[in-house]
Amino acid sequence: MDIRLGDILTMKKAHPCGCHDWLVLRVGMDFRLRCTQCGHEIMIPRIKAEKNIKKVTREQE
Secondary structure (H helix, E strand, O other), X not given: OOOOOOOEEEEOOOOOOXXXXXXXXXXXXXXXXXXXXXXXXXXXXXXXXHHHEEEEEOOOO
């Protein structure tokens, strides 16, 4: 999967705050993601994240 910094990932499962969208801050073996609603940051293994992605929205270039 081609995920880049600044992409917005829409996940299948919602964050407890109710938001499904996450901003990509770091890409590698792990993803560092920030919730677009409450600002909570998480580190998640790439394999787990890729299974839960519903849609990828690219940042305007």
